[in-house]
Amino acid sequence: MAPELNKMNLGISESLQRFSESIQEALSLIFSGFHKAQKKDLDKADGILQASHALLDELQNQVSADSSIKAEEIAVTVSIINNYKKVLFNLEKTSFHTMHKNREGILFTEKAVTELEELFRGLNGLLSHMNDVVKTQNPVLIDYILREKRKLKKLARDFSLEHQERLIKGICMAQSSATYLYIVEALEDILWHLQAIVDELKK
DSSP: OOOOHHHHOHHHHHHHHHHHHHHHHHHHHHHHHHHHOOHHHHHHHHHHHHHHHHHHHHHHHHHHHOTTSOHHHHHHHHHHHHHHHHHHHHHHHHHHHHHHHHHHTOOOOHHHHHHHHHHHHHHHHHHHHHHHHHHHOOHHHHHHHHHHHHHHHHHHHHHHHHHHHHHHTTSSOHHHHHHHHHHHHHHHHHHHHHHHHHHHHHO
16 A cells, blocks of 8 residues: 555645545536537636646645655655646646537537547546545545446447447548547546556555
8 A cells, every 4th residue: 555645744635635626626517518518617627727737736846845755655646646647638638629629510429429428427436536535545445446447448448449430431520530539538548547546546
């Protein structure tokens, strides 16, 4: 088990929890922007993501400046921060391509919409559990997150392959297909970095 961040430094643990809650809120707003084509939701999500970047930078400076934190604990925290930065990057990609879809009036098939909604909801559930696991490092919850991550990862991979087959058959348009695949890829990358965070916590 990795050093328990809440016992190691309460301030760091609380910052990570606030960050985790913020990106869950941002994902919910991006999903709303996708589902309802609401620009205001995407703009709000982008504001949260920018503030989250600042929070991570502040946290990294805090960790580096605290001489009471052991080297092993610093390594764990910095690795978590770096992976969360990559989560932010992929949320920004998701928001960008969702905004592009809405602005250009790109239409998805009902199947593509249903698939993306399933991925959004599954990822939102994982982020909710990440809020708790950052605080507790509960091994049962860690195992649950990893199982759910594997399920969502397989779904994303299956959806991508099926979509490419629909494109080849001419069922999907090239422009809508590219946007769909960009969003799926970004969500899939978020899953990868969430696993990397959990892997740090379970060592």
